[in-house]
Amino acid sequence: MIRFVGVRLFHAAFVMLAVSLIAFSLFRFVGDPIAQMVGTETSIEDQERLREQLGLNDSLPEQFGRFVGDLVRGDFGFSFRTREPIGEMIVARLPATLELSLVSLLLSLVIGIPAGAYTAIRNKSPGATAVLLVSLVGVSVPTFVIGIALIYVFGVELGWLPTFGRGETVAIGWWTTGLATLSGLKAIIMPAATLAVYQLTLTMRLVRSEMLEVMRSDHIRFAEARGLSHGTIHYRHGLRGTLVPVVTIVGLQFGGIIAFSIVTESVFQWPGMGLLFLESIRFVDIPVMSVYLVIVAALFVLINLIVDITYFLIDPRIRVRAREG
Amino acid sequence: MALLEIDNLTVEYPTRFGVVTAIRDVSLKLEPGRIHGLVGESGAGKSTVGAAVMGLIASPGRVASGSIKLTGEELVGADDNLRRGYRGKRMAMIFQDPLTSLDPLFTVEDQLIETIRHHLPFTADQARKRALTLLEAVGIDDAPRRMRDYPHQFSGGMRQRVVIALAICTEPELIIADEPTTALDVSVQKQILALIRRLARRHDIGVIFVTHDIGVIGEVTDFVSVMYQGEVVETGPTELILGGPQQRYTKSLMAAVPRLGKRLPRFPTPGGDIGGKGGDDAEAWLLRRDETSTSTAVINAETANQMLNVDRITVEFGPGGLFGRGQRVRAVDDVSFAIGRGEVLGLVGESGSGKSTIAKSIVGLVRPDSGCIWYGDADLCARDSNEAGAVRHEVQMIFQDPYSSLNNRWRIGDIVAEPLSVYRLAESRRQARALVASVLDLVGVGRENMHRYPHQFSGGQRQRIAIARALVARPRLLVCDEPTSALDVSIQAQILNLLKDLQARLGLTILFISHNLPVVRQMADRVVVLRNGRVEETGEAEAFFNEPQSAYGKELLAETPSLHLLGPVIAMI
Numbered sequence: 001m002i003r004f005v006g007v008r009l010f011h012a013a014f015v016m017l018a019v020s021l022i023a024f025s026l027f028r029f030v031g032d033p034i035a036q037m038v039g040t041e042t043s044i045e046d047q048e049r050l051r052e053q054l055g056l057n058d059s060l061p062e063q064f065g066r067f068v069g070d071l072v073r074g075d076f077g078f079s080f081r082t083r084e085p086i087g088e089m090i091v092a093r094l095p096a097t098l099e100l101s102l103v104s105l106l107l108s109l110v111i112g113i114p115a116g117a118y119t120a121i122r123n124k125s126p127g128a129t130a131v132l133l134v135s136l137v138g139v140s141v142p143t144f145v146i147g148i149a150l151i152y153v154f155g156v157e158l159g160w161l162p163t164f165g166r167g168e169t170v171a172i173g174w175w176t177t178g179l180a181t182l183s184g185l186k187a188i189i190m191p192a193a194t195l196a197v198y199q200l201t202l203t204m205r206l207v208r209s210e211m212l213e214v215m216r217s218d219h220i221r222f223a224e225a226r227g228l229s230h231g232t233i234h235y236r237h238g239l240r241g242t243l244v245p246v247v248t249i250v251g252l253q254f255g256g257i258i259a260f261s262i263v264t265e266s267v268f269q270w271p272g273m274g275l276l277f278l279e280s281i282r283f284v285d286i287p288v289m290s291v292y293l294v295i296v297a298a299l300f301v302l303i304n305l306i307v308d309i310t311y312f313l314i315d316p317r318i319r320v321r322a323r324e325g
Numbered sequence: 326m327a328l329l330e331i332d333n334l335t336v337e338y339p340t341r342f343g344v345v346t347a348i349r350d351v352s353l354k355l356e357p358g359r360i361h362g363l364v365g366e367s368g369a370g371k372s373t374v375g376a377a378v379m380g381l382i383a384s385p386g387r388v389a390s391g392s393i394k395l396t397g398e399e400l401v402g403a404d405d406n407l408r409r410g411y412r413g414k415r416m417a418m419i420f421q422d423p424l425t426s427l428d429p430l431f432t433v434e435d436q437l438i439e440t441i442r443h444h445l446p447f448t449a450d451q452a453r454k455r456a457l458t459l460l461e462a463v464g465i466d467d468a469p470r471r472m473r474d475y476p477h478q479f480s481g482g483m484r485q486r487v488v489i490a491l492a493i494c495t496e497p498e499l500i501i502a503d504e505p506t507t508a509l510d511v512s513v514q515k516q517i518l519a520l521i522r523r524l525a526r527r528h529d530i531g532v533i534f535v536t537h538d539i540g541v542i543g544e545v546t547d548f549v550s551v552m553y554q555g556e557v558v559e560t561g562p563t564e565l566i567l568g569g570p571q572q573r574y575t576k577s578l579m580a581a582v583p584r585l586g587k588r589l590p591r592f593p594t595p596g597g598d599i600g601g602k603g604g605d606d607a608e609a610w611l612l613r614r615d616e617t618s619t620s621t622a623v624i625n626a627e628t629a630n631q632m633l634n635v636d637r638i639t640v641e642f643g644p645g646g647l648f649g650r651g652q653r654v655r656a657v658d659d660v661s662f663a664i665g666r667g668e669v670l671g672l673v674g675e676s677g678s679g680k681s682t683i684a685k686s687i688v689g690l691v692r693p694d695s696g697c698i699w700y701g702d703a704d705l706c707a708r709d710s711n712e713a714g715a716v717r718h719e720v721q722m723i724f725q726d727p728y729s730s731l732n733n734r735w736r737i738g739d740i741v742a743e744p745l746s747v748y749r750l751a752e753s754r755r756q757a758r759a760l761v762a763s764v765l766d767l768v769g770v771g772r773e774n775m776h777r778y779p780h781q782f783s784g785g786q787r788q789r790i791a792i793a794r795a796l797v798a799r800p801r802l803l804v805c806d807e808p809t810s811a812l813d814v815s816i817q818a819q820i821l822n823l824l825k826d827l828q829a830r831l832g833l834t835i836l837f838i839s840h841n842l843p844v845v846r847q848m849a850d851r852v853v854v855l856r857n858g859r860v861e862e863t864g865e866a867e868a869f870f871n872e873p874q875s876a877y878g879k880e881l882l883a884e885t886p887s888l889h890l891l892g893p894v895i896a897m898i
Contacts, residue, residue: 217425219428219429221420221426224381225381225412225413226417226443226491227409227410227411227414227440228439236439237428237430240430241428241429241430314430315430317429
């Protein structure tokens with residue numbers, strides 16, 4: 001197990017180095033950093049002096065080494081747009097995005113897995129068909145339409161829920177949470193639901209197709225021949241067998257939500273990373289964009305590691321294979 | 326009172342094309358402690374009988390009429406909950422494939438305790454004790470430790486023992502065993518059969534034993550019912566049915582069973598032989614030597630007595646590369662043998678003995694780590710060898726499973742024509758077409774079927790198509806890897822006859838790989854016995870089967886189910 005994680009961490013380091021290289025190239029070669037920093041009235045001599053000071057005349061490997069070193073030390077540099085340290089900007093935004101993603105992930109799992117199991121066990125019954133039909137709508141309608149529809153119904157017409165922002169937040173150390181206050185909880189419902197719709201459908205359909213497959217397998221027939229109850233067969237032996245692929249896809253999707261909840265965040269003016277990214281693109285704030293790239297990559301790598309470890313807990317066959325080499 | 330009484334049982338499956346009757350008017354009677362065999366070819370409905378007794382007929386199938394009585398109690402139409410209560414408690418089932426019948430995610434202990442506690446009022450500790458006793462009873466060594474293991478940590482035979490432990494854990498009166506030894510090696514099969522027999526006798530359990538293997542029937546059953554197309558054609562005590570069958574179908578079935586004790590020039594097939602005749606164009610073309618394109622290596626292979634010489638090859642599998650750790654497995658270890666021209670060499674051994682790896686090395690799918698394979702003067706293992714490339718088409722392979730060896734999206738005419746275009750053997754499309762048609766005639770599929778797809782053919786026909794595909798490459802050496810082990814006995818007899826005919830007509834040299842000794846006896850001139858990747862014995866086939874020299878050879882022959890109950894073949898036709 002430890003060796004397995006060690007090998008994975010080694011792989012992860014490689015991936016992060018490669019991503020850093022891309023982020024560095026983005027920062028260094030997409031436009032001239034000096035030209036973007038200074039105004040038109042700065043003299044050529046001043047520009048050259050700045051170039052020298054910032055080390056932009058050093059060899060590329062040296063510059064890249066410094067770039068990676070700064071990242072490792074947590075020094076992310078400054079935004080072109082706001083002149084704030086990027087590290088602080090990210091820290092301020094990250095909790096909002098993570099909370100939104102976690103709540104929507106939870107929603108999609110809590111509803112998606114039982115719904116998938118139900119549609120598989122009651123395959124072709126009217127109830128299952130109805131659930132599948134509704135879910136088809138879920139994948140077909142774009143996220144922003146769902147978001148706007150929710151805002152219109154619950155925010156504007158009924159006035160039950162706030163239409164933008166996170167509500168009141170409470171700071172726990174550097175982490176600000178909206179889950180501890182009523183207004184925060186109310187504010188997260190609609191964006192989380194919007195973000196969860198697609199996830200939920202995917203999880204449900206995946207669980208369903210995997211479970212239909214598992215229910216046809218010999219060990220389920222053998223469980224029936226042993227006279228076990230339906231509940232045991234369906235949930236203990238059936239559902240558990242479906243979880244490995246589900247964990248994989250859910251993990252990848254979760255990374256996707258964190259990184260690309262841009263549309264939802266902008267519809268609901270959610271002060272998270274997605275909104276930050278959108279603003280950075282608008283102002284060609286390249287340092288923020290490259291740091292964002294590195295952080296998103298780090299999150300993906302981390303999630304994949306967690307997914308791999310989860311396999312261990314679910315499937316004993318992987319445990320043995322890993323032990324053998 | 327009989328333990329199980331089945332009367333005029335009929336099971337139907339409604340389909341889009343009308344109702345299909347899976348079994349019709351099946352009756353049988355089983356006493357406690359007895360083993361009743363159900364034998365027949367695929368599609369005969371034997372598994373359906375077992376499923377009907379268990380109440381596990383897959384929907385939309387249903388029992389249309391008849392009765393199933395367990396100690397006098399009617400099961401057909403009985404309450405679902407009652408039947409589920411009986412399943413696993415009063416009657417248990419053993420499936421064919423021990424690799425898949427256990428849940429891979431739970432330990433053996435968990436699955437045993439789960440079943441015991443579901444049916445009996447035991448505490449977890451009592452159930453664990455019982456599980457331990459059971460595992461010891463079915464012959465699992467070191468049971469206290471092994472019961473914590475997961476199914477994949479057991480070998481096939483050990484896993485089937487676990488399945489049997491699960492089946493008997495609630496002391497059932499009846500066990501349905503559906504092909505319980507088909508996936509196992511002969512030595513393991515012998516042990517499992519002995520175990521089932523012992524359990525039946527000792528605990529007075531009645532067993533319905535479903536199998537397609539006449540040898541197994543002769544070994545383990547007291548009574549047997551022969552099924553054909555959903556009906557019981559003949560039933561009675563095993564020695565009577567096997568020794569003196571009365572019905573035409575039973576006679577032909579018994580005649581098609583390869584005998585270990587005697588080599589027949591060909592199998593009697595009552596319906597007449599399919600294929601091996603016609604296809605004269607193809608024969609002429611296949612026999613023609615194309616001197617201009619033939620390399621010197623080939624000419625030497627033809628003139629020399631040895632067609633193929635396998636010289637001390639070793640093949641290893643295992644982790645490699647940057648993160649490679651752990652043990653490399655030596656699948657083939659220093660193996661040498663030669664095949665003479667026009668000879669049929671039988672390569673025998675149990676699973677894991679390296680038979681298939683050797684076949685793959687010869688056709689170039691696996692590269693040996695050391696040693697070489699000479700085809701005439703050409704080294705088939707040499708890297709970038711032009712010689713090997715030039716003779717590659719002369720060595721063709723026929724695979725075990727005709728269901729996966731043909732591309733389902735291609736028409737069979739195109740499948741058979743592919744080697745012609747790959748090796749540029751045909752001069753024109755028209756010639757290719759004509760050749761394919763003629764070869765299909767030759768193997769008995771019929772040229773009119775060229776435009777159909779593989780799924781429209783039965784297993785036997787598919788194997789004929791695979792043979793046709795191998796033939797059009799104009800091979801001199803045919804490597805057959807278990808060519809009939811996925812087929813029914815009567816189909817097997819036809820395919821073996823076809824191979825014999827083709828060998829005689831075309832002067833083919835054949836490497837015939839099989840775990841089935843009776844089949845090898847019918848085919849091989851010489852045999853090579855493999856075990857764990859090493860050669861145990863090489864010799865003339867007749868000498869080997871009459872008096873094997875190695876201890877392992879003796880063991881193998883002794884473990885093969887004997888067919889002493891069967892009468893002589895001639896008397897059956």
